[in-house]
Amino acid sequence: MKDELTLVIDIGKSHAKLLMFNDAGEVVERHGRDNRSVLSALGYPALDxxxxxxxxxxxxxxxxxxxxxxRVMTSTHGAALVGLDETGLAWAPLDYEFDALAQHPVWAREFEDAADAFAQTLSPDLPAGLNAASQLFYVxxxxxxxxxxxRxxxxxxxxxAWRLCGERASEVSSLGCHTHLWLPxxxxxxxxxxxxxxxxxxAPVRSAWEVLGTVRPQVSQTWGLxxxxxxxxxxxxxxxxxxxxxESLNRDATTSRALTVVSSGTWTVLMAPGAPTQGLQAERDMLANVDVLGRATPTARFMGGREFECLLAGADRDAGSLGDLQFLISGAIMALPSFAAHGGPFRGREGSIRCGSKAFADAGSAGLAAGQRAALAALYCAQTTAWLVERLWSGSALPRTVLVEGPLARNALYLGALQGLMPAARCLVSLDPVExxxxxxxxxxxxxxxTAADVMPVEALSVAGLGEYHAAWQRALD
Structure with missing residues (x-):
């Protein structure tokens, strides 16, 4: 019917959203709230x-x-599993930032020994509970x-989906999300x-788009569905x-070009459908996710949202200007990874701000103004993105296409710097107001x-010395 709506429940690690779409794909209503963990009855941090x-x-x-x-469709962050008993939760689902096995070194070694090889799972060993199988091992x-x-x-x-309709199913995109549970x-x-x-x-594996059931009478009554x-x-x-x-991009966009979709949020996730899996480096947090069609999708990630906020050090994310960016490049002021505790290609490294021969622990202590900190955050994320794109498609002669989604798609300095760092690539940005x-x-x-994707080409920023600056940044990583 013309006036029917689709409810999307979108649960990220930091924020949760409810969106109601009409048949034309327009959002007619939306709500959001911050998402934090809670202490479970068993004493560990759990999803709320x-x-x-x-x-x-x-x-x-x-x-x-x-x-x-x-209709209702739910999308959630990965690395989360729920155990049910006969009536409901058997135990509260663990927050993946809780390092459960670190408290039990013997169990940690047993889990490491029991896990399949990376060559089979394409799931690297990750910190805390990011390998969801480790959560089950702990419980x-x-x-x-x-x-x-x-049960x-x-x-x-x-x-x-089960809470809404009472029926159970599994689905490959969540099972195959660096869980150690799936062979892509x-x-x-x-x-x-x-x-x-x-x-x-x-439960049996089914496709993400399939209908699982209709809402339970109690849900209909209390939620109003x-x-x-x-x-x-x-x-x-x-x-x-x-x-x-x-589904929506032209077929040859994924066959005659090396397409990388950059999905940004708490995590910045780079997915490269069609890229070779042989070059994935577990130690760089490179892995294969599984797309909704069940295919292995080479993926790389870093905690871009967290790192961006860290480098801002309280500044507004849009405070930076082209002049601020030029100031950083001319002064060889660079952010060297990493600024997040979990995951990413540079995990284990302590982040620092390099100002010539001096190094500072953070952008605030480096004496950078608010606009310069915002520009540094955007530039750092652009550099990390470009670095990962080249590694995902290493050895491929196909021309690169990079398509940016999420909060980074609204950051002009990030987009312009990314195109400048990859002059031979075609960088595109989603114009969709919906994430x-x-x-x-x-x-x-x-x-x-x-439905056609609404995207626009990105124009490179005109800044002198960007290529040399990035080359120096890469040398500093060695």
């Missing part, structure tokens, strides 16, 4: 699923548009009673998952962003109805 559900229920029940929502050993109650395991998007090239669970007895706890509202399987958020281009994860989720709810 109850707080999120209370917020969603309260927000939607107060909206006159909720009754128009005929089994630290909380055996809670584990004994566990089902669900990826995070499918947990929310074989399309099946890992030996680790089988040996630990986890495989049997996962109509009884006929259908619930889709759901998707990993970065893969939702990629999915819109898998790529939410837009991709909406498109998955109507999979097969092609």
């Amino acid at each position: 699923v109850q707080g999120l559900e209370d917020w969603m229920s309260h927000t939607l029940s107060a909206s006159a548009n909720t009754v128009r929502c005929s 089994q050993r630290a909380h055996p009673q809670a584990w004994q109650r566990t 089902h395991l669900l990826p995070y998007p499918q947990y929310w 090239q074989a399309g099946e669970f890992s030996q680790l998952a089988s040996r630990q007895g986890w495989t049997a706890l996962f 109509p009884p006929h509202c259908v619930v889709h399987i759901g998707v990993h958020d970065s893969n939702a962003c990629l999915a819109r281009y898998l 790529g994860t939410a837009r991709g989720a909406w498109m998955l709810s109507r999979w097969g109805k092609s």
Whole structure:
């Protein structure tokens, strides 16, 4: 029907959003809230699923548009699994920033020994709980009673689908998100998952766009959704962003050019469909995600949102100017990684601000003005992006295309610097006012109805010495 809406639940690590789309893809209503972990009854930091559900229920029940929502699609961050008993949660889902196994060195070694080789999973060993299998390994050993109650395991998007409709499913984009649970090239669970007895706890794998069921009567009553509202399987958020281009970009864009989609947020995730998996370097946090069609997708990432905020040191993210950028380049003032504790190609390195022969721990102590700090943050993220694009497509003679989504798509200095750092590439920016994860989720709810992507070429910034500056930055990494 013409007045029907699609509800997209978009749960990122730092922020959660509710968006209602009409059939033309326009957002008619949106809500958001910050997303933080809570202390679980078992004593570890957990995802605030109850707080999120209370917020969603309260927000939607107060909206006159909720009754128009005929379908629901959920996208969430990765590295999150939920255990269910006969009635609900068997244990609170772990926050992936909690380093559970670090408190138990023997278990950590056992997990490392039990995991499949990188050549099979294309999932590197990551810190804290970013390999979601490590969360299961921890719960089994630290909380055996809670584990004994566990009857089902669900990826995070499918947990929310279950809460809405009462049906269970698994989906490959979440199972294949550096979990150590999935073999991307074989399309099946890992030996680790089988040996630990986890495989049997996962529901059958289904496609993200499929309908799982209709909302439960209690949800219809308390949330205000109509009884006929259908619930889709759901998707990993970065893969939702990629999915819109898998369907909407011209076919030859992914075959005659080396396409990299940059999905930005708390994490800046670079996905390169069609790139070779042989060159992936586990130690550089390079991996293969699995797209919604089940294909291995070479991926690289860094915690760009966190690093950007760190380098801002309180400045407005849009405070930088072309003059500030030129000041940094002319003065050889550079940010050397890393400024986030988790993941990325330079994990284990302590970030610093290099000003000639002097080094400072952060941009604030380096004495940089607000505009200069904002320019430095944008330039650093552009340099890291360019560095990763070249490694994802190392050895390929195909011309590069880089398409930027999310908050970085609204940062002119980042975009112009990125194009300047990659003069032979074609850099594109999404003009969609809706973030790529939410837009991709909406498109998955109507999979097969092609919608053209609204993108625009990026113009390189005119700054002297950018190439030499970047070469010096790369030498400093060695």
